[in-house]
Each structure stands twice: as structure tokens, then as C-alpha cells.
Amino acid sequence: MTGPPAEAAVTTGVLARRLGVSPTTLRSWDRRYGLGPTGRSPGGHRRWSPTDIAMAEEMCRLTASGAPPAEAARVALLRFAPGGGQESREAPAPRPPGPGAVPDVPPAAAAARPGGPGGGLPLGDVRQECRGLARSAVRLDAPELDHRLRDAVRHHGLAVAWEEVMVPTLRAVGRKWESSGDRYVEVEHLLSWHISSTLRSAPLLLPSAPPPAKAPPVVLACTPGEQHSLALEALTAALGERGVPTRTLGAAVPAEALQACVRRTGPTAVVLWAQTRSTASVPLARHVAGLQWGAAGARRRPVVLPAGPGWGQPARSGFPHCTGLRDAVAVLSRLYDEDRGARPAPVGAG
Structure with missing residues (x-):
């Protein structure tokens, strides 16, 4: 295996579950920003090294804190990639800093606080699915929201998905909204919209028998x-x-x-x-x-x-x-x- 030792590398699917994002999101970061795995297995499959994982974790942290994805990728590559991120495909490579200089970090990213396991939302003791859903909501990642909500309904059924995944995340967004002035309104609206869309599409996600014709509703x-x-x-x-x-x-x-x-x-x-x-x-x-x-x-x-x-x-x-x-x-x-x-x-x- 080229690059990192095999025992220190993970697949894209494993890393996606660890970070609470979809494999599609990780592949998109690789394709758009050059933020992807550098090692390969003997069979030619790509593997994420500890350094690659650190870059992906930094990307999640910065985007969850409000940094634009392109800027977050540039900072993650600058901090962890060999050569300071020259492989980024969307943002220009940063100039190497002079001796003793501070790296050129965008103001939004420099001021960003760690997003935490739930994207900075006060989730408390909840299912792991809530944390991934919260991170997607804070990033305004609509495709990922749909993916996670539909998965929750398919795997747990409507009642559990609603009471133990959707509601705790909605309440966490509401608490963050109340404590942050006018911030996070867009997060609450987007999350509510996608929850509503998922609930209305439930007949397509779950097996159910049609009710009898003209039955009392x-x-x-x-x-x-x-x-x-x-x-x-x-x-x-x-x-x-x-x-x-x-x-x-x-x-x-x-x-x-x-x-x-x-x-x-x-x-x-x-x-x-x-x-x-x-x-x-x-x-x-x-x-x-x-x-x-x-x-x-x-x-x-x-x-x-x-x-x-x-x-x-x-x-x-x-x-x-x-x-x-x-x-x-x-x-x-x-x-x-x-x-x-x-x-x-x-x-x-x-």
C-alpha cells in the first residue's frame, strides 16, 4: 500500500460515519477542493490517512461554525496538507508564509469556534443520528438533510424517527435560535422544510397497506x-x-x-x-x-x-x-x- 500504513488508514464509508456526513459529501470535497484521501490499498482503493482525516475533521469544524466551504477547505489544506494546499482545485493556493509569519487565515474561519459533535447545537444526550442531522442543518446541506432524514425513517419507522431524531434536533435549533438573537433562523426553517418533505414522502419510504375505500377517517x-x-x-x-x-x-x-x-x-x-x-x-x-x-x-x-x-x-x-x-x-x-x-x-x- 502506498502512502500511510494500512492499519492507520480508513475507507471513505468509515470516515463518513465517523464525521456524520455522507460519502457523497466527502467525494465532493475531494473533487472540488482536492481535500481527499492520499493512500491506496493493495487493490487500488483509496484510503484516508490520519493527516487526511484531520483535514476532513477541520473542514467539518469550520463549515459547522459558518465558514464558506471553499474558505474552510483552503484553511484545512493550509494547516494539514503537504505543500500547504497546492492541490486545491477551487481556491488559489496560499503564498508560503515568511519566517515567523502568521498563516493567512480568513477572518470568518479564524474567528470560528469548534462546531462540536452536533454542529455547535445544545443537543445533550441524544441518538447519534441527531448529531449528524444537526451538523447537516448548521451547514445548510440540503441533500445531506434529505439523506439522513430518509435513512432515519427507513431504519426506525415514523414514530421513533420523529420522537428520537427529528424533535430533539428541532428543539436544539430552537434553543440556539433563542440564545443567538436572529441567528440560526435559516437553519430552523431549512430543517423544518426538509422534515416536512420527509414526512409527506413517508408512503414511498415505508411499506403500508392502503386504507379501505370510504372508510371513516x-x-x-x-x-x-x-x-x-x-x-x-x-x-x-x-x-x-x-x-x-x-x-x-x-x-x-x-x-x-x-x-x-x-x-x-x-x-x-x-x-x-x-x-x-x-x-x-x-x-x-x-x-x-x-x-x-x-x-x-x-x-x-x-x-x-x-x-x-x-x-x-x-x-x-x-x-x-x-x-x-x-x-x-x-x-x-x-x-x-x-x-x-x-x-x-x-x-x-x-
């Missing part, structure tokens, strides 16, 4: 004035995985529109999401729970499930209570199965 809606609908998208996807039909209305649904949907669809249950107490409406929940449809003598009503942190314990009195996504899926699946057994024929609009 579960209606999911945010209360009037509530704009946070990502949790409803997660619940919609998780119910779809179980074959439970849904009608998801999304954010800030007017009370009149919600009532019209309930009367027209005859749902098994209605989920009302409220993120804050100011948007949780107990009168609305009670009114929806009192809606009726069907023929005289066989009138039916929906089960209303208030969901979200906006509903305090007094507000939930008299309604089913769920502690998380998996609990909500179990409750709604049971209600759906019971309702289908009670009414084998579809209910007409009333």
Missing part, C-alpha cells in the same frame, strides 16, 4: 390561529403507516371550516393541535365533540383528541389524553378499528 387540524402544523404531519404519516385514513387540514383552520369537514366526512376522531395555551380553545373542542351526523336514531359523534403542549390538564378534562406520537397512534388506531366494526357501511353526509 381521522381529521387532523390546528386550532384557529395556530401556525405550527409539523406535529400533525408526523401524526398523519404515522397513521398512514398503520393504514388509518386521514384528512389533514393543516395550520390555522377556521372553526367553520373544521365543522364543515366533520359533518361531510363523518370521522372516527378529530385531533386538535395547539402549540400554545393562547391557541387552545376548550369551547371549540367541546363544540366539535357535540357535532352529530347520520340518520335519526343512529346519530354519531366524533371523539375529540386535544393534542399539543398548549392544552393544560384542566383543558383536557373529559377528553382522551396522549403523551406522545406513539401513544396517539395507538389510541387513534384503536378508535378507528372499533368504529369500523360498529359501522361496516360508510356513513353518508348529514
